[in-house]
Amino acid sequence: MWFKHLHLYRLHDAPELPSDALESALQEHVAKPLGNADARRLGWTAPAGRLGNGQLVHEIQAHRLLSALRQERLLPASVVKEEVDEQVADIEASEGRKVTRKEKTALKEQITEELLPRAFVRSQKIDLWWDTRSQLIGINASSRTRAEDILDLLRETLGSLKVTPLSSQTLPIRAMTTWLGDAASRPADLQLGDQVELKAKGDDGVLRARQVDLDSDEIQQLLESGRQASKLAISLEGRLSFVLHDDLALKALRFGDALIEEADHADDGDDALARLETDFILMAQALSADIPRLIEWLGGETQREPAAQ
Structure with a gap:
């Protein structure tokens, strides 16, 4: 259940939509098997699979979990x-x-x-987290394109959807470069990981480094030469770690040991559905607490007007 990646979006003027009404709307766009002539198809599927008796929406303490199924025929x-x-x-x-x-x-x-x-069919389940209190949507997709596909499906399902990518006053590439080059600039509970991607301003390409000391002289010399951090591994006091990208995507998400242990010790009675919902709400609460702190470190959220959709 734990998300591996996160693309974040801000909802604007979202009408109140009860969970049962959302369930009905999703049922109208449920995933169906590919027809012989279909190259690809996208539809909603039950987050818990067969365990959830076809339930398409799991809502716990104002956090919603949805899942889409992307099917594609592989014809090289x-x-x-x-x-x-x-x-x-x-x-x-x-x-x-x-x-x-x-x-x-x-x-x-x-x-x-x-x-x-006659082509093989590849299926991929993509999960969506919807924080209805803060009007934030996070999509567990490896690419921005895949995340946008899910938003298009949600827009089609609801009839309209005013949403923009979450953005910050300070560009992530600028903040990451500052944090990397000046230890004193880092927020007190932000720790650097061991992975970075450095872009040159000219045509010198991209340098990627893993399992390195990001405070080393070599990294500092690269920054002094004009390179900027377009990806940076960071952690928040051991609760949450990820690689922050210059488009504010969070990749390689890992949740802290204390949170995982709390999930493991939860009394779910060996009920797989209860376990999924426990994992989800613990994850959602952690994300809803730490994402605003990250945005604060980036100078606050940029107020963007959504295009008519």
Whole structure:
């Protein structure tokens, strides 16, 4: 249940939506098996799987857990190209002429349509945390694109959704560079990890370092040469650690041992559904407490007007 990544979004003017009304709306866009002609599909699925009896919304103390299922057929371009090349060769040999580009395009579309039903299906479950008190949404996705796909699904489900990526007054790349270069600038309960990505202002590329002392002379010399920290591993007093990205994404999330132990010792009666909900609420409470502190360290939140959606 514990999220590995987090892309954060601010909700604007969100209407009150009871949990049962949200459940009904999600049911209208529930995930269905891919049809033979479908390349991909996205729909809502039960966060607890079969354990939850199809329940699509888990709401605990104003924190909601939703899950989307992304299904995609895997049809490598090399397989399609090989089949196209073979058929083109057959046509040219039998008819004694060159196949035109337009014909190749038509062949490619035809072959793709024929092979698609036989392609393997890859499924990925993507979880969404919705803090209804602070009107914050966090999506456990490895990329911003995947997170935006889930927001599009939620927008389609609700009819409208005014939301913007969470942003701060101080750019993360500027704050991370300052923290890295000046130990005195770091908040009292912020600790550096052992991973960093340094970008050059010119065309000198990106330097990535893992399992290194970020206060070492080598790192300081790179900063003095003009490089900036675009990713930085940090922790908050041992409660939460992650790699902060320059777009405010949190990657490689790890929750503190004390929190994990609290979850392990919770009295859930060996009920898997109760265990999922216990893990979720402990995680959600930790995130809702620590994310505002991170934003405060970044100079506070930027007030952004959402585009009409």
